[in-house]
Amino acid sequence: xxxxxxxxxxxxxxxxxxxxxxxxxxxxxxxxxxxxxxxxxxxxxxxxxxxxxxxxxxxxxxxxxxxxxxxxxxxxxxxxxxxxxxxxxxxxxxxxxxxxxxxxxxxxxxxxxxxxxxxxxxxxxxxxxxxxxxxxxxxxxxxxxxxxxxxxxxxxxxxxxxxxxxxxxxxxxxxxxxxxxxxxxxxxxxxxxxxxxxxxxxxxxxxxxxxxxxxxxxxxxxxxxxxxxxxxxxxxxxxxxxxxxxxxxxxxxxxxxxxxxxxxxxxxxxxxxxxxxxxxxxxxxxxxxxxxxxxxxxxxxxxxxxxxxxxxxxxxxxxxxxxxxxxxxxxxxxxxxxxxxxxxxxxxxxxxxxxxxxxxxxxxxxxxxxxxxxxxxxxx
Numbered sequence: 131x132x133x134x135x136x137x138x139x140x141x142x143x144x145x146x147x148x149x150x151x152x153x154x155x156x157x158x159x160x161x162x163x164x165x166x167x168x169x170x171x172x173x174x175x176x177x178x179x180x181x182x183x184x185x186x187x188x189x190x191x192x193x194x195x196x197x198x199x200x201x202x203x204x205x206x207x208x209x210x211x212x213x214x215x216x217x218x219x220x221x222x223x224x225x226x227x228x229x230x231x232x233x234x235x236x237x238x239x240x241x242x243x244x245x246x247x248x249x250x251x252x253x254x255x256x257x258x259x260x261x262x263x264x265x266x267x268x269x270x271x272x273x274x275x276x277x278x279x280x281x282x283x284x285x286x287x288x289x290x291x292x293x294x295x296x297x298x299x300x301x302x303x304x305x306x307x308x309x310x311x312x313x314x315x316x317x318x319x320x321x322x323x324x325x326x327x328x329x330x331x332x333x334x335x336x337x338x339x340x341x342x343x344x345x346x347x348x349x350x351x352x353x354x355x356x357x358x359x360x361x362x363x364x365x366x367x368x369x370x371x372x373x374x375x376x377x378x379x380x381x382x383x384x385x386x387x388x389x390x391x392x393x394x395x396x397x398x399x400x401x402x403x404x405x406x407x408x409x410x411x412x413x414x415x416x417x418x419x420x421x422x423x424x425x426x427x428x429x430x431x432x433x434x435x436x437x438x439x440x441x442x443x444x445x446x447x448x449x450x451x452x453x454x455x456x457x458x459x460x461x462x463x464x465x466x467x468x469x470x471x472x473x474x475x476x477x478x479x480x481x482x483x484x485x486x487x488x489x490x491x492x493x494x495x496x497x498x499x500x501x502x503x504x505x506x507x508x509x510x
Contacts, residue, residue: 131254134208135200137247138193144240145190148173152184159288160491162477163351164381164393171232176287177225180278188278189218189240196247205255206267212251213271215244221279287494293502296488298470299324317342317375319482326375331460332410332417335365335373341507343372346379346467347479349402349424353492354479358425360492360499361481367500368509374481376421378403379464381478388469393476400461401432405439407460408451413443483507 151157157173165171172178178185196211219241226233255264299320314329315337326344328337335342345361347354365372380386380399389395402424409420423438430438439448451457471480471488481489483506493499503509 131200131203134247134250134254135197137243137250138196138200141240141243141247142190142193142197144236144243145186145193148186148236148240149184149190152178152186158475159290160292160475160477161290162353162479162491163348163396164389164472164476164478168232169234169236172226172230172234172237175230177222177230177282179288180281181285182288185222185278186240189244206264208251209255209264209267210271210274212248212255213268214274216248217272217275218278219244219248221275289494289498291489291491291493291499291502293483293487293489293506295486296320296471297323297486298473298488299467315342317344319344319484320486324482328375332376332378332406332414332421333373334361334376334418334421336370337373338370339373340371341373341484341509342375344375344377344482345479346377346464346471346481348379348381348396348399349406350396350399350429351381351478353477355425355427356492357479357481357499360496363496364500364503368504371509372507376406377464377467378406378461379468379478380461385461386465386468388465388472390476398429398431398435402429402435403461403464404452404457405432405435405448407457408448408454409439409443411454411456412447412451416443 151169152173157170159174159176159178161174165174173186180188192211192214196208199208199211222237223241226237297320300323314327316325316327318325328342333342343361345357347357361374365374380403381389381393381396382399383389383395385400385403406421406424409424410417413420419442420439424435426435426438436448472478475490477491479490483489483503487506489503489506493502
């Protein structure tokens with residue numbers, strides 16, 4: 131039992147650490163790009179909880195109980211726990227590989243410990259005298275595991291986006307990188323701390339729309355593309371009421387030095403962001419079409435994207451825009467905003483809705499997105 135006890139202690143420590151990360155908000159369910167990947171994707175997924183309770187809490191409880199049992203063994207209970215540990219480990223490892231498609235080293239370590247503890251328990255029980263049947267204990271363990279799986283499959287799922295009060299730019303005044311005529315419309319957020327002159331940035335929709343949202347995004351970010359589709363449906367549902375000012379903000383260290391050490395570079399992000407800004411500068415009336423092309427999947431490189439853009443934007447005009455200092459000024463301004471906006475939560479995209487309201491991450495469904503934004507904007 132000493133080996134089982136040692137493994138249980140290790141499992142308890144790791145589970146406690148993962149539970150701490152979940153409970154203190156270090157890792158949330160907000161789904162987006164720009165996070166630390168791995169553990170954030172796994173611990174932030176619907177599979178990290180059961181009816182709102184972190185599964186790491188159950189894991190910690192199970193390992194704590196196992197420690198107690200090693201001092202006063204009950205073969206039936208130990209067998210049941212071993213079955214739960216074995217089945218749960220295979221379940222969660224499979225989820226990481228085939229469903230979440232992200233790898234969390236700490237989570238994986240917990241499952242490996244669980245597998246080792248299960249094997250150790252079965253070995254310890256193998257010498258049990260004849261006449262002992264572990265069938266009921268195995269069935270009980272499988273029943274508990276089934277409750278876990280069914281709860282995760284059919285239980286409530288967490289919100290994967292948030293609409294928060296945000297004061298990131300408090301005390302700052304930021305205008306457009308290139309001043310426009312005084313008559314140009316200016317929209318402000320966060321009590322006027324952050325302002326945008328509409329004529330100075332790429333815009334989807336009418337500049338006279340009742341509400342102009344501001345979206346920080348990356349063309350290579352899958353979550354940003356999902357939100358782009360949701361925004362398109364919002365604008366279709368409320369024509370003339372909503373427009374979106376789009377600010378390409380690459381998640382790549384080549385042009386964004388504010389990525390933390392555990393953030394992964396998004397390949398081609400800088401090239402596509404510059405092309406998006408240049409396309410708007412060269413041919414504003416063609417920007418919506420260019421914007422869709424730059425969001426193409428699979429992600430295209432800068433050269434391929436430029437070739438596609440020049441099918442409807444004259445190459446000379448596009449290349450001239452790419453050398454315009456405004457493109458790099460705008461990109462630098464967006465990246466500076468990235469530094470401020472992601473200091474508390476790295477999830478991208480981020481959308482200014484109205485005054486202090488900022489939407490972060492991707493909603494579970496388009497219906498959830500529409501409802502949340504409509505309430506925030508007061509749309510009927």
